[in-house]
Amino acid sequence: MNKLVKGNLVRGLPSKLFKNDQTCVACQKGKQHRASCKSKTVSSISQPLHMLHMDLFGPTFVKSLMKKMYCLVVTDDYSRFSWVFFLATKDETSGILKSFITGVENLIDQRVKVIRCDNGTEFKNKEMNQFCERKGIKREFSVARTPQQNGVAERKNRTLIEAARTMLADSKLPTTFWAEAVNTACYVQNRVLVTKPHNKTPYELFLGRKPALGFMRPFGCPVTILNTIDHLGKFDGKADEGFFVGYSINSKAFRVFNSRTRIVEENLHVQFSENTPNIAGSGPNWLFDIDALTKSMNYKPVVAGNQSNGNAGTKACDDAGKARMETVPGKDYILLPLWTADPPFSQSSKSSPDAGFKPSGDDEKKVTEEPGKEGGDYCSREGR
Structure with a gap:
């Protein structure tokens, strides 16, 4: 406002000096921000552990x-x-x-x-x-x-x-x-x-002394670890494969991950392969138990309803069909003949009701030769 009045940039403002006393609550609600925390330029601490x-x-x-x-x-x-x-x-x-x-x-x-x-x-x-x-x-x-x-x-x-x-x-x-x-x-x-x-x-x-850096190696580089714990035979391998993962704080040793035992150990008898490139997933079964990692991450597998792969969907359907076949309860089947234009019962059957049903020659042949043919000749009912 003062710039507008001083430079005569607008018309209608009174010729006076505007003052801002920072008492406008509405402005603070719209513009207030966090207070700054400036760092000290000169430290007042002169000794360790202060x-x-x-x-x-x-x-x-x-x-x-x-x-x-x-x-x-x-x-x-x-x-x-x-x-x-x-x-x-x-x-x-x-x-x-x-x-x-x-x-x-x-x-x-x-x-x-x-x-x-x-x-x-x-x-x-x-x-x-x-x-x-x-x-x-x-x-x-x-x-x-x-x-x-x-x-x-x-x-x-x-x-x-x-x-x-x-x-x-x-x-x-x-x-x-x-x-x-x-x-x-x-x-x-x-x-x-x-x-x-x-x-x-x-x-x-x-x-109070300068550090030494000559022993440092790249993190994660492949190493071979001399086996000084197990009793080895004359022709057994003397070293295990692993990865370098750090330095010991309490001793002059290296911390290495042994791929055979799957533990981190401290050992001084280590040979480094710094020029060997690392490959993700290399080594037998990689470096950890996938089941243990899954439990630690609280991961629960989710079965997808639709499969983009046609073969995968067919296989899933086949497996589901097999599972349903195994769980279906027992069924009884009744075989009935295919009705033809000829009378189904002979004269002898009409004369003697207790004689029962006897299929004709063609029907009997179908029963003995093709019991599983799907053509509408036979039908089944569950629960009977």
């Missing part, structure tokens, strides 16, 4: 190999070093956090002072309240339905999920390996990402 960001994502549509459906992601504010934990239910969150905080404080001789998370019941319950009061940990909660206030944890979740999705697509492994992919993505990103303010990796900022 503040931990944490969030839980899930449930996933497909269970992992260990029947997990949730993932807890914890990120250190100073170093951006991250940890991931996999859960079957949300009730396990409190116990995992208590063990993790106690162990990580003992690892680097620092104390956790602040925890920032959302208002989920997995973080806001009686068990966590008592633990934080005993340890003297301050908790900061984001406002309900405002995930941007917990932006560090939310961004870390997105980064890990996108990396895991890319790894699964490249390796052509099924979605049941999502937990192994997320764990490997977190392990690698802790050693390769660069934190801007310090220009160092999270691993170096948190543990």
